[in-house]
Amino acid sequence: MSLVNEVTKNTSGNWIKKIVIISIILWTSYFGYSYFLGDTNTAEVKELKTYTVSSWNLKTSIESDGKITLKDELNLDFINPGIIQSILKKEWDEVKKWEIIASLDTTYLDLAIEKAQIALKTAEANYNFKKRWATTDELNISEKQLESSEASYDSTLSQTDMDIKIAEDNYKISQENLENTKKQTEINTLSTTNNLDSLWLDLSTATNNLNLIASQEQEKYENTQNKLLMEGGQLITIIEKNLFDIDSLLGVSDANKAVNDSYEIYLGAKNTASKTIAENSYREAKNEFDTFYADWKIFRQNTDLSQLGEYALRLKNVSSLANKTLNYTVEILKNSITSSSFSQSSLDSYQSNFENALSNLKNETALFAWTLQATGEAKTSMDFKIRTAKDLIVTLEQKVKIGKTTVQKTSLENEVALSLATQKLEQAKIALENARVKKDTALTKEESQIAISKSLLESKKWADLLELEPLYM
Missing domain, CATH: 1.20.5 (Single alpha-helices involved in coiled-coils or other helix-helix interfaces)
Structure with missing residues (x-):
């Protein structure tokens, strides 16, 4: 269909x-x-149109044009121009690989080949002729130039190798120097850091020691002060008793004037002036003691140990006055006479008691003076040790400050040293690279010179040959 x-x-x-x-x-x-919209009551019948259905055929034509071509096309021609001698294939013939399609006439090609062969033989003959007559001196000069170029090459090679060796040694030394510098900077950093840490430790220890020394020395000082207070109280009691006993014997105060009426006339009878001296001494000692004791009681109500030294000196002075009064009292007894109311035994007993009291007062005063001195020495020792500890702390603080500066300085010096060592290494590296480049450049130049010398030598040998022209053209 x-x-x-x-x-x-x-x-x-x-x-x-x-x-x-x-x-x-x-x-x-x-x-x-009609069913839904039409009027059912109307008898009118609407007119309908009738259409006749028929069929017919449709015809369509398709037209196109084109050109049929081969998949691969080749243009065949000869490399050299010439006259075609024969064509062995015609259009649409099948051609197999290596089959001859057409050939040229080779008459002129054969003549050209023969002409070239004749020219070659002529050139060879001329070359052999010229070669026999080449100048020996020129060849010698060219050979010497070549030898000189080769010697220069060897010298340059030796020198550049030496330069590279020196540059390599310098580079190696720079590497070692950089490594040594790194190690040394690490040692320097560690040393200064350890020294600073040690100083910090010493400073901490010194601070702790200061607190310990202050505590210990303060305790010693307070112990001597407490001992001085105790001995001062004992000495006050002794002085008070001695003054009471002296007043009871001499009857200086109003309360005791009537006590010695029975024997007062006999006291110091051998030297009446001694009694007056003793009484005046008593009054002075008594006044000083009463004044001191009143202040002492106030002091003891709220003890301020910082004032203890002052009170101790005042008590020592009162003790000295009491001691002097006892001496005068003993002298009175020695200058007294006995009577029925003042027997020798009573006189001897008084004298013995006051001499013992005098001795006891001297001993207690000496002990008090020694304790007072010990207290002063404890205070001096405490102040000295605390001051020494503080001075040590100040010194260590200065050393720590110097240590910090040293660490910073060492860090900066390390950076500078590493920077210099790194720069030297870079310079040595550049010098080595330059030496290698210099060698390559120099050897290239020398090789070029050798090539030129060889070329000159060859040109001397072949100059005449190159100037020959073929006899047959």
Whole structure:
């Protein structure tokens, strides 16, 4: 079946189906309209139009033009121009690989080859002739120039190798120097850091020692002060008793004037002036003691140990006055006379008691003076040790400050040293690279000179040959 008939058949069938479907739709629409919208009471019948359905054929023509070409096309020609001698294949013939399609006439090519062969033989003859007559001196000069170039090359090679060796040694030394510098900077940093840490430790220890020394020395000082207070109290009691006993004997105070009326006349009878001296001494000692004791009681109510030294000196002075009064009292007894009311035994007993009191007062005063001195020494020792500890702390603080500065200085010096060592290494590296480049450049130059010398030598040998022209053209 042709393409046109196939198209016509398919088109006719489709149109028939369309016409049937359209007819069904029209009839359905009409009856639906009449049923739902039409007036059922009207007897009027609407006029209907009738269409006749028919079929026909559709024809379509397809036209196109084009050109049929081969997949691969080759243009065949000869490398050299010439006259075609024969063509062995015609159009549309099958050609196999390596088959000859056409050939040129070789008459002129054969003549050209023969001419070239004659020219070659002529050139060889001229070369042999010229070669025999080459100048020996020129060849010698060229050979010497070549030898000189080769010697210069060897010298340059030796010198540049030596320069590279020196540069390599310097580079190696710079590397070792950099490594040694790194190690040394680490040692320096560690040393200064350890020294600073040690100083910090010493400073901490010194601070702790200061607190310990201050505590210990303060305790010692307070112990001696407490001992001085105790001995001062004992000495006050002794002085008070001695003054009371002296007053009881001499009857200086109003309360005791009537006590010695029975024997007062006999006291110091051998030297009446001694009694007056003793009484005046008593009054002085008593006044000083009463004044001191009144202040002492106030002091003891709220003890301020910082004032203890002052009171101790005052008590020592009172003790000295009491001691002097006892001495005068003993002298009075020695200058007294006995009577029925003042027996020798009573006199001896008084004298013995006051001598013992004098001795006891001296001992207690000496002990008090020693304790007072010990207290002063404890204070001096405490102040000295605390001052020494503080001075040590100040010294260590200065050393720590110097240590910090040293660490910073060492760090800066290390940076400078490492920077210099690194720069030297870079310089040595550059020098080594330059030496290698210099060697390559120099050797290239020398090799070029050798090549020139060889070329000159060859040109001397072949100059005449190069100037020859073929005899046959």
